[in-house]
Amino acid sequence: MSKFTDFGLETDVLQAISQLGYEDATPIQSQAIPVALSGRDMIGQAQTGTGKTAAFGIPLVSKIAASEDRIVTLVMTPTRELAIQVAEEIEKLGRFKGLRSLAIYGGQDIGRQIRGLRRKPQIIIGTPGRLLDHINRKTIRLDDVQTVVLDEADEMLDMGFMDDIQSILKLVPEERQTLLFSATMPANIQKLAQQFLRNPEHISVIPKTSTTSSSIQQFYIEVQERMKFDGLCRLLDMEPPELAIIFGRTKRRVAELSEALMKRGYAADGLHGDLSQNQRDAVMRKFRDGSIAVLVATDVAARGLDVSGVTHVINFDLPQDPESYTHRIGRTGRAGKEGTAWSFVTHRESDHLHFIERVTRFRIVKKALPTTAEAIEGKQRVIADRLLEALGSEGEGDIAPFKGIASQLLEQHDSVDLLSAAIKLLAGDKKDVNVELTPEDPIRSKKRKFDGRGGSGGGYGGQRRSGGYGSSSGRGGYSGGGQGRSGYGGQGGRGSYSGSGGSGGNRRPYGSDDNRGRREDSWRDGGTRGGGRTERRDDSRSTRSHNEDFVNI
Numbered sequence: 001m002s003k004f005t006d007f008g009l010e011t012d013v014l015q016a017i018s019q020l021g022y023e024d025a026t027p028i029q030s031q032a033i034p035v036a037l038s039g040r041d042m043i044g045q046a047q048t049g050t051g052k053t054a055a056f057g058i059p060l061v062s063k064i065a066a067s068e069d070r071i072v073t074l075v076m077t078p079t080r081e082l083a084i085q086v087a088e089e090i091e092k093l094g095r096f097k098g099l100r101s102l103a104i105y106g107g108q109d110i111g112r113q114i115r116g117l118r119r120k121p122q123i124i125i126g127t128p129g130r131l132l133d134h135i136n137r138k139t140i141r142l143d144d145v146q147t148v149v150l151d152e153a154d155e156m157l158d159m160g161f162m163d164d165i166q167s168i169l170k171l172v173p174e175e176r177q178t179l180l181f182s183a184t185m186p187a188n189i190q191k192l193a194q195q196f197l198r199n200p201e202h203i204s205v206i207p208k209t210s211t212t213s214s215s216i217q218q219f220y221i222e223v224q225e226r227m228k229f230d231g232l233c234r235l236l237d238m239e240p241p242e243l244a245i246i247f248g249r250t251k252r253r254v255a256e257l258s259e260a261l262m263k264r265g266y267a268a269d270g271l272h273g274d275l276s277q278n279q280r281d282a283v284m285r286k287f288r289d290g291s292i293a294v295l296v297a298t299d300v301a302a303r304g305l306d307v308s309g310v311t312h313v314i315n316f317d318l319p320q321d322p323e324s325y326t327h328r329i330g331r332t333g334r335a336g337k338e339g340t341a342w343s344f345v346t347h348r349e350s351d352h353l354h355f356i357e358r359v360t361r362f363r364i365v366k367k368a369l370p371t372t373a374e375a376i377e378g379k380q381r382v383i384a385d386r387l388l389e390a391l392g393s394e395g396e397g398d399i400a401p402f403k404g405i406a407s408q409l410l411e412q413h414d415s416v417d418l419l420s421a422a423i424k425l426l427a428g429d430k431k432d433v434n435v436e437l438t439p440e441d442p443i444r445s446k447k448r449k450f451d452g453r454g455g456s457g458g459g460y461g462g463q464r465r466s467g468g469y470g471s472s473s474g475r476g477g478y479s480g481g482g483q484g485r486s487g488y489g490g491q492g493g494r495g496s497y498s499g500s501g502g503s504g505g506n507r508r509p510y511g512s513d514d515n516r517g518r519r520e521d522s523w524r525d526g527g528t529r530g531g532g533r534t535e536r537r538d539d540s541r542s543t544r545s546h547n548e549d550f551v552n553i
C-alpha cells in the first residue's frame with residue numbers, strides 16, 4: 001500500500017486526487033504509477049473496480065506540461081460510455097493543472113467534437129472507429145503523441161477493432177510509451193502486446209485462489225427459459241436492489257426485457273447499440289442519478305462502467321466467455337463495496353456455467369428459484385419500510401394532513417384490513433400484465449484449453465478477492481481510515497487458458513456458429529458517413545453486419 005504522496009507527484013495532481021476522495025493508492029495504483037511515470041511500457045492487470053483508470057490517469061496527467069498545446073496522449077476504449085467516463089476521471093485528475101481532455105466517440109455530432117479539438121486538448125480519449133474518422137478528416141493528428149493507453153484492450157480486439165487499432169498506432173511515433181490495462185488477460189492480449197509494446201513491465205494484482213471472502217457473492221439459478229422472466233421479477237422482489245444491471249444477450253432481448261420490466265412496474269430502462277447516442281446518454285444519466293433502479297443492458301455495459309450504488313448484477317442470459325462474466329459481475333462490488341451477482345442458467349447451459357467457474361475459479365453457489373411467497377414477503381418488507389419511513393421516527397413525519405381521513409376510515413373499518421389494503425395498493429401489483437419475451441437459444445459453450453496451473457500464456461485474472469478491503473492478508477492489503485474511500489487487498493496467483501480460435505487476435509470469429517460475432521460499436525463508432533451500420537467498411541465483413549445476429553450488442 002502506498003500513499004499518493006510517495007510518488008513525488010505535483011501538488012496540483014495531489015490536490016485533484018484528494019478532491020476525488022482517494023486517500024491511499026490501491027494496489028494496482030501503487031505498482032503501476034511509478035512504472036508509468038518512469039516511461040516504461042506496461043501491461044496492467046487488476047480486478048474490476050480497483051482503480052485502474054487512475055492507475056494510468058495519474059501518470060498521464062503528471063507527464064503533461066500545462067503549457068502543452070498538442071495532442072500528446074491518446075487513450076482508447078472499446079465503448080462510448082467508457083470513453084465518456086474515462087474522460088471525466090482524467091479531466092478531474094488534470095483539473096488543477098489546467099489540462100484539457102476530450103472524449104471522441106461515435107454517435108456524437110462530429111462538429112461538436114471538432115469544436116472541442118479547437119480548444120487544443122492534450123489528451124484524447126476515444127473509441128477507435130471515430131478516432132479514425134477524425135484522423136482521415138485531418139481533424140486529429142497523432143504526430144506528437146507520446147503516450148498511448150489501451151483500456152480493455154482485449155475487448156477492443158473482440159469487437160473487431162484490431163485493424164483500426166493497428167492503423168491508429170501506425171500514425172503514432174514509435175518513440176512512445178504504451179500502457180495496456182484490463183481486469184482479464186486472455187491469450188490474444190499477449191499477441192497484441194508483442195506487436196505494440198516494447199519490453200513491457202507486467203504488473204498483475206490479482207488475488208490468490210480463495211473460497212473465502214469475496215466482495216461479490218455469486219449465485220446461479222437453474223431455470224427453464226420460459227420461466228426466466230417470472231424468476232427475475234421474483235428475484236427483484238425478494239432482494240430489492242439499490243441499483244441493478246441485468247445483462248441480456250442481444251439488443252432485441254434487452255429491448256424486450258426492459259419493456260417487460262417497465263410494464264410490470266419496475267423502474268427500468270434498456271441500454272444497447274440500437275439506441276441513438278442521445279438515448280444511450282439519457283439512460284446512463286437516469287441510472288447514475290437513481291431515477292431508474294434497473295439497467296437492462298447488452299455487453300455494451302459489461303466493461304469498465306463505474307456506477308456507484310450498483311448492488312446487483314443479474315445475468316438474465318449467461319455470457320459467452322469467462323472474461324465477459326468477470327467483467328459483467330465486476331459492475332458491482334467496486335471500490336471496496338459489497339455486491340451480489342445472480343446468473344440464470346438453463347439446463348442445457350450448465351456445462352457452460354461450470355466452464356466459467358473453472359476458468360475464473362469463482363465459487364458460484366446454486367440457489368433455488370425464489371418462490372412466490374419469498375417474492376411477496378420481500379416486496380412487503382420494502383413497503384413496510386417505506387411506510388415506516390413515511391411515519392417518521394417520531395411517529396409524525398408529514399402525515400398530519402392525512403389523519404382526518406384516516407380516522408374516518410378507522411371508524412368504519414378494521415385497522416388491519418385498512419392497512420392491508422394500503423399495502424396492496426403500494427405494492428402496485430402488476431403481475432397480471434401480459435408480457436412476452438422471444439425465447440433465446442441456449443448458449444453454446446466454446447470450451448477452450450484450460451490450464452489451471454497458471455503460467456505465461458496470458459494469466460487470467462479472477463475477480464475473487466482474497467482479502468477484501470482492509471485485509472491484512474496478501475500484498476497490498478489496505479485499510480482506509482477517515483472519511484475517504486478506502487482501498488483494496490489481495491494479490492496472488494492466477495490460472496490461464498488459451499483460446500482455440502485466436503488467429504489474428506480475435507477470439508470470436510465471424511463463423512456461423514458464433515451468434516455474437518462482430519459487435520455493434522465497431523460499426524457504429526465510425527458512423528458519421530450517414531450513420532448506417534455498414535458505411536464505414538466495404539470489406540467482406542460489412543456484408544455480415546446486415547445480419548442482426550452478427551451485430552447484436
Ligand SMILES: Nc1ncnc2c1ncn2[C@@H]1O[C@H](COP(=O)(O)OP(=O)(O)OP(=O)(O)O)[C@@H](O)[C@H]1O
Binds near residue numbers: 048
Ligand atoms: N485510491 C482510491 N481510493 C478509493 N477509491 C478509488 C481509488 N481509486 C479509484 N477509486 C474508485 O474506484 C472505482 C473503480 O475505479 P475504476 O473504474 O478505475 O476501476 P477499474 O479497475 O478500471 O475497473 P474495471 O476493471 O471494471 O474497468 C471508481 O469509483 C473510482 O473512483
Ligand SMILES: [Mg+2]
Binds near residue numbers: 052053151304
Ligand atoms: Mg476500467
